[in-house]
Amino acid sequence: MKPTRVVIIGGGFAAVKFAETLRAKLRPSDCEILLFNRENHMVFHPLLADVAGASINVDAAAAPLRQMLPDVGCRTERVLRIDLAASQIEFDDGNGVLTRLDYDHVVIACGADSNLGIIPGMTEHAFPFKVMRDAIDLRQQIVRQMEQAEATSDPERRRWLLHFIIVGAGFSGVEVAGEVNELVRSSTRFYRNFSKEDVVVTMVHAQDQILPEVAPTLREFAQKKMEKAGVTILLNCRAVAATHEGVELKDGRKLLGGTIVCTIGTTASPLVQNLNVPKEKGRIRTTPEMRIEGQTNAWALGDCAFILNDFDKKPCLTTAQFAQRQGRQAALNLLRILRGEPTKPFSFKALGQLCSIGGYSAVAEMFGMRFSGFLAWFMWRGVYLFKLPTWSRRFKVALDWAWDVLFPRDLSFLNTDTSLNVAHAYFLPGDYIHHQGELARTFCIIDEGEVEALKVTPPDPEPKIIAVLSKGDFFGEATLLGDHPHETSVRARTVVRLTQIGSGLFAQIAGASTPLRDLLSRTLTRRSGDFWRRLPLARSLLSDDTLASLLDPLPAKSLNKDTTFADAILALNESPSGELLILDEKQRLWGTLDRNDLYDMTARIAIIPPEERGDLTRRKLSDLLPGNPLYVSLDEPLLVAAATMLDHGIFWIPVVRSKIDLQPVGYLRGERIRSRMIQKLSQGKSAHAQTAS
Ligand SMILES: Cc1cc2nc3c(=O)[nH]c(=O)nc-3n(C[C@H](O)[C@H](O)[C@H](O)COP(=O)(O)OP(=O)(O)OC[C@H]3O[C@@H](n4cnc5c(N)ncnc54)[C@H](O)[C@@H]3O)c2cc1C
Numbered sequence: 001m002k003p004t005r006v007v008i009i010g011g012g013f014a015a016v017k018f019a020e021t022l023r024a025k026l027r028p029s030d031c032e033i034l035l036f037n038r039e040n041h042m043v044f045h046p047l048l049a050d051v052a053g054a055s056i057n058v059d060a061a062a063a064p065l066r067q068m069l070p071d072v073g074c075r076t077e078r079v080l081r082i083d084l085a086a087s088q089i090e091f092d093d094g095n096g097v098l099t100r101l102d103y104d105h106v107v108i109a110c111g112a113d114s115n116l117g118i119i120p121g122m123t124e125h126a127f128p129f130k131v132m133r134d135a136i137d138l139r140q141q142i143v144r145q146m147e148q149a150e151a152t153s154d155p156e157r158r159r160w161l162l163h164f165i166i167v168g169a170g171f172s173g174v175e176v177a178g179e180v181n182e183l184v185r186s187s188t189r190f191y192r193n194f195s196k197e198d199v200v201v202t203m204v205h206a207q208d209q210i211l212p213e214v215a216p217t218l219r220e221f222a223q224k225k226m227e228k229a230g231v232t233i234l235l236n237c238r239a240v241a242a243t244h245e246g247v248e249l250k251d252g253r254k255l256l257g258g259t260i261v262c263t264i265g266t267t268a269s270p271l272v273q274n275l276n277v278p279k280e281k282g283r284i285r286t287t288p289e290m291r292i293e294g295q296t297n298a299w300a301l302g303d304c305a306f307i308l309n310d311f312d313k314k315p316c317l318t319t320a321q322f323a324q325r326q327g328r329q330a331a332l333n334l335l336r337i338l339r340g341e342p343t344k345p346f347s348f349k350a351l352g353q354l355c356s357i358g359g360y361s362a363v364a365e366m367f368g369m370r371f372s373g374f375l376a377w378f379m380w381r382g383v384y385l386f387k388l389p390t391w392s393r394r395f396k397v398a399l400d401w402a403w404d405v406l407f408p409r410d411l412s413f414l415n416t417d418t419s420l421n422v423a424h425a426y427f428l429p430g431d432y433i434h435h436q437g438e439l440a441r442t443f444c445i446i447d448e449g450e451v452e453a454l455k456v457t458p459p460d461p462e463p464k465i466i467a468v469l470s471k472g473d474f475f476g477e478a479t480l481l482g483d484h485p486h487e488t489s490v491r492a493r494t495v496v497r498l499t500q501i502g503s504g505l506f507a508q509i510a511g512a513s514t515p516l517r518d519l520l521s522r523t524l525t526r527r528s529g530d531f532w533r534r535l536p537l538a539r540s541l542l543s544d545d546t547l548a549s550l551l552d553p554l555p556a557k558s559l560n561k562d563t564t565f566a567d568a569i570l571a572l573n574e575s576p577s578g579e580l581l582i583l584d585e586k587q588r589l590w591g592t593l594d595r596n597d598l599y600d601m602t603a604r605i606a607i608i609p610p611e612e613r614g615d616l617t618r619r620k621l622s623d624l625l626p627g628n629p630l631y632v633s634l635d636e637p638l639l640v641a642a643a644t645m646l647d648h649g650i651f652w653i654p655v656v657r658s659k660i661d662l663q664p665v666g667y668l669r670g671e672r673i674r675s676r677m678i679q680k681l682s683q684g685k686s687a688h689a690q691t692a693s
Contacts, residue, residue: 003032004338007089007101009079009271010109011037011065013320014302017327018107019072025335034073034101036091040065043132045320046384047397049172049356051135052142053179054409056400062132063393079271082106084298105334108272108284108292109301109327112318115267119167121242121426124497126262129172138176141259142183143411149198150191162199163257165247167239168264169205171213171355174222176261177203178358181231183409190411202232202255204239204247211363214353218363221372222355229359243427272304280306280315288345290330299334301326310347321350354380360405421502427492429659436463436489440479442500446471449496449628453488463489465637468644470630477510493659494628539639541680542673547638550676551655551666558583558664561590565601565624566617568593579652581664582621588662589654591621592629601625632668633659641668 006022008015019035047061065074081090089106093099114130116122127138142164149161164184166177181201188196210233211219223233238250246256268282278285278293283306285293290307292298302323307316316322325348333343352366362377364370371379381401388394427433433444436456450470454463466488469475479486510516558581559568571580572593582591601624605616631654632641645653651670657663
């Protein structure tokens, strides 16, 4: 008879325990077990902070699945879809071919993904802390920051380099903060240009207590101990944005630091998101025996599942303890089903909590007793050592820990060439992207928002705006191609998102691609330093005019973000100039609408899947337009406004009272600028003729 095929998706605590238990009970000739995990190893998450803090070697916290589960078929393909009706999974076979595989039972144990998108700028500037790569990257970053702090002669930059900001003070936040603090402070003795006093580790937490999951006495102990070790703890502080400079808090304060670790924010994996089954808070709802509600041969376990604990009738916690127990019990339930026996509901009494806080100290609640300090730390290490999946791992980690107590932490790091990176960056209005005179490191493409290029021309110390750039524009090419320092500063006018291509990679692409080189040299000619140098007549004609003198009044009608597509088209038809402003709820400029935007909207609609389009005529403008239009403010020189219009090939631009309030005050039109120049030219001619006569 054909063996029953059980497909497990995931290779974490739940999946491994499930596979181990089932394999121990059923022979391969009776049951084929296939385990699909994106990586070929299981990550032991409780040790990730130790990897980041260099107190254990990277490979000690990862165990190869193939060696742990010798009689299980381990596969590293990523499962893309589960067809519950057809009992099939779909995966990419590694050569770009989608492959389908039948199953008798499927077990979904794919955990959760981190989601830094909950705070603007975190995705671009913070380190997540979920998978092995995150811990390795953070460790590299910490050592890189110390090396740069040693090299710099600028005290302000050194302070920025040595400030490490950890967002979130749950278990992983506290463990990371403790380890980072320990690594940096214990390593300062190997550097000459900074000491322990220069290091700042800040933990930012939105609640009024750290470690909300543990008893008050333990969390108070943890807080005091960490503060004594030098960690600054900011409670009741919500991070609202992250930028290259640091973290912005809700109360308006800005923490300036070069390393941000975000330990908050999780989301369901795409596989779970796309699965059409009952869910609670993004997790798959199961019956008490752990089958997916409404399914007979599909199971869900671990962090991706919403399972009620029969022990206390509460939802299970998303911890390794629970995931492992669920894995074991679900395997036993499957066995019962195969044998025609009744299943049992999941029931488990949590054993306790353990959290390391750095400096050979921890807090622990085990079997109803509480421990703190060195004893708790010793227990923490003992428990995790015992929990490690294989004996070889246990020896490895024990050796690393003993090494860590006796010898300094390892400060070597791979000096990967950052000039070959592509990164993303987020800036708030007023943030500088680079300063005039700095060496160029990146070529920047604006994904969202608007920036201004400012130039200081001695002896005048005041910077003057010489250009405004927006979505789709790029900058940095002149400096990189010319290999000289930046001739202008670039500052964000709005919230800005950039794609940044490292100088090395940029040189390779620009060198290899003729069309790109041509495009860059055309832009370079257009912008070269001062736009108006090549149009001296136009500059002299416009230099004493103000923007206000050429302003057209606002049209009687404007739209708002919530205006429907149908109403917007009607309004555009009725508008004499065919140009309308879109305002937000505070009557600030949000967008513009002219015939070009209509084409953009049509293109956007075309890519919405037909089943999601709904009634297009009732869709709001905010769904169909990106917002963030180009604008100039009344206090800007007319020359800047004209250069911005020429640079972007537009015939009109909204003018706002100031960049802060964004209240529209009128339009500037290309026609008006042209007529003004012609008027001045003819005045100049008649004056010349009068003088001659
Ligand atoms: C930094 C950190 C510290 C922690 N510390 C503790 C602690 O001290 N104590 C504790 O009890 N818990 C701790 N946890 C929580 C614990 O690690 C999780 O609850 C546990 O790992 C959940 O197990 P799981 O099997 O559900 O998922 P995971 O262990 O996350 O495993 C899921 C696996 O599925 C794979 N996968 C996802 N999608 C696919 C796909 N489409 N195809 C193939 N494979 C896929 C992933 O690559 C991953 O390997 C910690 C978590 C973190 C992040």
